[in-house]
Each structure stands twice: as structure tokens, then as C-alpha cells.
Amino acid sequence: MTETTFSPLQKQQTVAEAISAEILDLLRQKELKPGDKLPPERELAEMLGVSRPSLREALRALSIMKVVEVRQGDGTYVSALKTEDLVEHLEFVFMLDDSTTLQLFEARKIVETGNASLAAGRISDEELAALHACLEKSERTVDDPEAFMQADIELHEIITHAARNPMLERFMASIRTLGHASRHRTSHMKKVREKVVNHHREIVAALERHDPQATGAAMLQHLEYVEEAYRDLVASEQDK
Numbered sequence: 001m002t003e004t005t006f007s008p009l010q011k012q013q014t015v016a017e018a019i020s021a022e023i024l025d026l027l028r029q030k031e032l033k034p035g036d037k038l039p040p041e042r043e044l045a046e047m048l049g050v051s052r053p054s055l056r057e058a059l060r061a062l063s064i065m066k067v068v069e070v071r072q073g074d075g076t077y078v079s080a081l082k083t084e085d086l087v088e089h090l091e092f093v094f095m096l097d098d099s100t101t102l103q104l105f106e107a108r109k110i111v112e113t114g115n116a117s118l119a120a121g122r123i124s125d126e127e128l129a130a131l132h133a134c135l136e137k138s139e140r141t142v143d144d145p146e147a148f149m150q151a152d153i154e155l156h157e158i159i160t161h162a163a164r165n166p167m168l169e170r171f172m173a174s175i176r177t178l179g180h181a182s183r184h185r186t187s188h189m190k191k192v193r194e195k196v197v198n199h200h201r202e203i204v205a206a207l208e209r210h211d212p213q214a215t216g217a218a219m220l221q222h223l224e225y226v227e228e229a230y231r232d233l234v235a236s237e238q239d240k
Contacts, residue, residue: 019058038076105227117216119162149187
């Protein structure tokens with residue numbers, strides 16, 4: 001591990017918040033890297049000019065965020081910083097902030113529509129067979145919201161992979177967990193599940209024809225419908 005400089009903190013924030021911000025900033029600057037061990041608690045508290053209880057509070061928060069890992073009897077380490085771990089708790093943030101979820105829909109409409117168009121020209125027979133299996137599962141589970149949601153996620157993942165673009169696939173993987181919050185809410189509406197089955201049929205049919213334009217249009221129609229259903233749900237909840 002390279003020598004990392006920890007500076008005394010300015011106390012405009014709560015002390016624990018300032019400690020967390022300092023450590024996150026060191027990660028952004030690459031002065032701390034996955035697997036690095038932080039200095040011992042007493043030493044780190046002295047470097048930062050804070051009390052040990054405040055430091056422990058900050059490290060607990062960073063541990064919950066999966067940024068650090070506290071190993072009893074060994075010390076505190078920077079985690080592997082895996083995307084899927086770091087976004088795990090963001091689903092709760094999305095549940096609290098509907099505008100953030102709507103921004104996610106906007107991003108998905110741009111990326112997934114183009115991704116589906118690419119898939120139309122590159123999808124294999126095996127992947128088309130897997131999509132038909134997803135369709136059958138969706139039809140069987142239309143009265144089971146959780147199972148239906150899993151079939152929906154799987155269908156979108158197959159299409160993403162079929163585009164044969166690793167960059168797009170990594171991007172979609174990074175936002176997959178974030179989309180779970182909106183899916184949890186809309187997939188519990190039976191009329192949405194029934195409509196989505198029809199949309200999936202249209203998307204798969206366009207993929208079978210290897211028609212990029214029709215596939216992109218079908219995916220956009222699907223995402224716009226689910227977005228509108230989400231907006232209606234939010235509005236009805238606000239009226240209560």
C-alpha cells in the first residue's frame with residue numbers, strides 16, 4: 001500500500017460525515033484502493049483530528065455502504081468496491097425519491113432502445129429460444145408478481161447480452177439493481193403485468209425478424225408504457 005496522507009478535518013459537517021467524505025475523496029483520487037488497509041483506529045483518529053467514537057461511527061456507515069470492511073482483530077480494509085455491492089442500498093434511495101427513478105427511466109429509454117436494435121442483428125438462435133422460455137414463464141406467472149419480475153429481468157438481460165457490446169453490458173449491469181425498486185412497484189399491478197407480456201411478445205417477434213428499427217420501437221413503447229404506469233402510481237399515492 002502506498003503512503004496515504006490523512007489531513008485534519010474542517011468541522012462544518014458532523015464529524016462522522018466529514019470523516020466519511022474524507023475517505024471517499026481519497027478513494028476518488030486513487031490514494032486509497034480496493035484491498036488497502038486503513039491505519040489503526042488510534043492513529044487514524046489522530047491524523048484526522050477527531051475522536052475515536054466519531055471515527056467508529058463513520059466507519060460503521062462506510063461498512064454499511066460496502067465501501068470498507070471491518071475485520072475483527074485485524075483492522076479496517078477498503079472493500080473490493082464491486083458495483084453490485086455498492087448499489088445494493090441505492091434501491092432504498094430510489095424508493096424515497098421518485099424523480100431519481102424517472103431519471104433512470106429516461107436513461108433506460110436511451111440505452112435499452114439502442115441496445116435492442118443492436119441485438120436484432122446479432123442475436124443467436126439459442127438466445128431467441130431463451131427469450132421464448134422467458135415469455136412462457138411470464139405467461140405462467142402473470143399472477144405471481146415476484147416470479148414475473150424475475151422473468152422480466154432475465155428477458156432484458158438476454159437482450160443486453162445479445163447486443164454483443166461489452167461496454168453496454170457493463171453499463172446495464174451497473175444500473176440493474178437500481179431498476180429493481182421501480183420494478184417492485186409496477187410489477188405488483190396486474191394490468192401492467194398483462195400489458196408487459198404483450199410488449200415482450202412484440203419485442204421478441206421483432207428480434208426474430210432481425211429488424212433493428214422494429215425492435216428498437218417495440219422496446220421504446222414498452223419502456224414508455226412502464227414509465228407512464230409508474231407516474232400514475234406515484235400520482236395516486238400522492239393523492240391519498
